[in-house]
Amino acid sequence: MSAARHPADSLSGPAEDYLKAIYDLEQTRGAGAATNDIAQRLDIAAASVSGMIRRLAEHGLIEHEPYRGVRLTPQGRMAALRTIRRHRVIESYLATALGYPWDRVHDEAELLEHAASDELVDRMAAAIGEPATDPHGAPIPARDGSVTERPVIALEALGAGAVAVVARVGDEDAARLRYLAELGILPGARVEVVNRAPFDGPLTLRVDGDERTIGPALAAHVLVATPERSLLGG
Amino acid sequence: MSAARHPADSLSGPAEDYLKAIYDLEQTRGAGAATNDIAQRLDIAAASVSGMIRRLAEHGLIEHEPYRGVRLTPQGRMAALRTIRRHRVIESYLATALGYPWDRVHDEAELLEHAASDELVDRMAAAIGEPATDPHGAPIPARDGSVTERPVIALEALGAGAVAVVARVGDEDAARLRYLAELGILPGARVEVVNRAPFDGPLTLRVDGDERTIGPALAAHVLVATPERSLLGG
DNA sequence: CACAAGGTTTAGGGAAGCCTAAACTTTTCT
DNA sequence: AGAAAAGTTTAGGCTTCCCTAAACCTTGTG
Incomplete structure (x- = not known):
């Protein structure tokens, strides 16, 4: 029992x-x-x-x-969020304070997150100015477990003419991250959908003045905030 | 087999x-x-x-x-030194870059040393200027496993009148470290043996202008470099 | 020299985490 | 509905790392 x-x-x-x-x-x-x-x-x-x-x-x-x-359970959710906080603070710290390239912070954080104490994580967060998101745009849960999720949609769901700001990209695949960085698709980047093939065809984007083409599978891993949604609220 | x-x-x-x-x-x-x-x-x-x-x-x-x-074996010694390097670099980094108090770096490093990658440890070392010793004065092995040990003797072995510089203190006991810090007995501190009770009696020291008394058991955990020894070589 | 004391190893057991293979439940398709 | 497919669990095994109890060396002492 x-x-x-x-x-x-x-x-x-x-x-x-x-x-x-x-x-x-x-x-x-x-x-x-x-x-x-x-x-x-x-x-x-x-x-x-x-x-x-x-x-x-x-x-x-x-x-x-x-x-x-x-x-x-509530208890399990709290434990999960504590671990996620650890992971994302460590990712941010590695990138900001130790110059880790953004496609490598995930793996290193994966190892460290189970060994780092809460105090260490808090000190790391303080040292880099308590960032709200990790290098890939994922929100960092607060110490009390609260998470502020911005309203976002998948880049892949946008139609021609839409304008948006990249909010977040999937962080697990290093090669994908390197490719996205090459295209200039980083959190904070402004993208404009120049053309959209019908159904789930590729998107043509304007990023930073350059035209880029991106397939729907890849675009599904990119989350964006659109100006309208931001104004209307979630 | x-x-x-x-x-x-x-x-x-x-x-x-x-x-x-x-x-x-x-x-x-x-x-x-x-x-x-x-x-x-x-x-x-x-x-x-x-x-x-x-x-x-x-x-x-x-x-x-x-x-x-x-x-x-040589292989085992190399593995041990790699771990010791990790431990001491992490200790140094926690103290220098994250403001950890010196009596707490040991325990945190103990947890982290098994999870940190060699790359992370090297980046930490570079970020704080490749220190030669950890916060307690223990030498940090190089990447190739080489260690430079300074010639030191126990503070407890000094006689009256001796002058020495604290080289290193045992790092395992947090309370002991706090007490030594209170006495001003930190790596780099200049100490002079004012008086020494016979056999294994307590030592009276002049540290930083103040007179301090320290028992022989505690003094055995403090290693010092004496000017003479330094000049004569080990 | 024998024997007690102390240090070391083996025997046997347990929890965590993983595996494959087999049994079982649920869903899906005809 | 009935059978195949898909998903889940149980059964049985393995490794690591720890434990206690018992057997086993080595040493020091009378």
């Missing part, structure tokens, strides 16, 4: 990775996270995920409905 | 801690490190140490003569 131990205990590295993955999946899909999706995201066999799910549920961090998926 | 695998593989955190401990014990005592000493240093049962010894020997990092102790 062991349940919900570890009051404010520290979690293992793997456990933190699971919680992060579940958090992300919950955000993307509306519902609970599926075993298979967690397995794919972490590159781990589905059977192993079942095992960890049992352990996390015993610790009160997730709720598990067999064959239906898992959801974070 | 598996032996000496893992050519340049990365070691587990625990394994790195064992190698560090063995390195230190080899330095202090002349001979090989005893199971019990390793166990005590890492706060682990002696039986557990036997288990890890077997694993490290299989990986070619140490040589084990049953019931006689262990010695590092």
Whole structure:
């Protein structure tokens, strides 16, 4: 009959990775996270995920409905956000204070996030001026777990003539980040959709005065804020 | 019959801690490190140490003569020095770049040293000007594993009238570090032995114009360089 | 020299995390 | 509905790293 131990205990590295993955999946899909999706995201066999799910549920961090998926408890969500904060502060610090190139901060942060103390992370954040987002534009959760999400849409969803500002790009694939940087598609860049092929065809953009073409798959990983949406509010 | 695998593989955190401990014990005592000493240093049962010894020997990092102790192989010594470099660079960086108090850098570095990449450590070292020692005066091994040890003796070994410069203090005990800082006994401080009680009695020192008394047990953890020794060479 | 004390190793066990293979549930397709 | 496909869980194994208890060397002492 062991349940919900570890009051404010520290979690293992793997456990933190699971919680992060579940958090992300919950955000993307509306519902609970599926075993298979967690397995794919972490590159781990589905059977192993079942095992960890049992352990996390015993610790009160997730709720598990067999064959239906898992959801974070408030406690689990808090733990996930703490890890995400760590990750994004570290990414920002590596880029700003230590000159890491933006396509490499993710991997290094992935290693460090499980070892860094909250104090260290807070000192890092303070040293670089408490940034609101990481180098890829993802919001950095506050110490209390609150996250301010800007209203954004996928670049891929824009039509011809639209004007927008790049808010955020997916941070996991280093090669993709390098390519986007070459195109000038960085958070903060102003882009204008010059032409849009029908359905899910490529987009022609004007970025920084240059015309660039970008496929829909890549464009799906770029989130932008449009002036109208910003004014209308979310 | 598996032996000496893992050519340049990365070691587990625990394994790195064992190698560090063995390195230190080899330095202090002349001979090989005893199971019990390793166990005590890492706060682990002696039986557990036997288990890890077997694993490290299989990986070619140490040589084990049953019931006689262990010695590092050149490969193991290199691995230990890499970890020690990581530890001391991180300590220095935390103190210099992030304002950590010197009694707290050790514990934080202990956590980080197993997760930080060589690139990160090198960037940290570069960012603070490639220091030669950590905040407690311990030398930072170079990337190639070379260490420059200054000739030092224990403060406790000085007689009345001796003048010396504090070179290094033991870094493990935070309370001790705070106390030494209060006395002004920091690396670089000039101390003069005003009086010395016979045998292992306390020392009266002049530090920074103030008279301080320090017991022999504490003084054994303070290493100093004397002008004479420096001139004569080690 | 024998024996007690102390240090070391083996035996056996446990938790975390991973794996593959097999069993089981749910969904989907005909 | 019934069967195939897809997804999930259980079963059984493995490695790392820790533990306690018991067996085993080595040493120092009477």
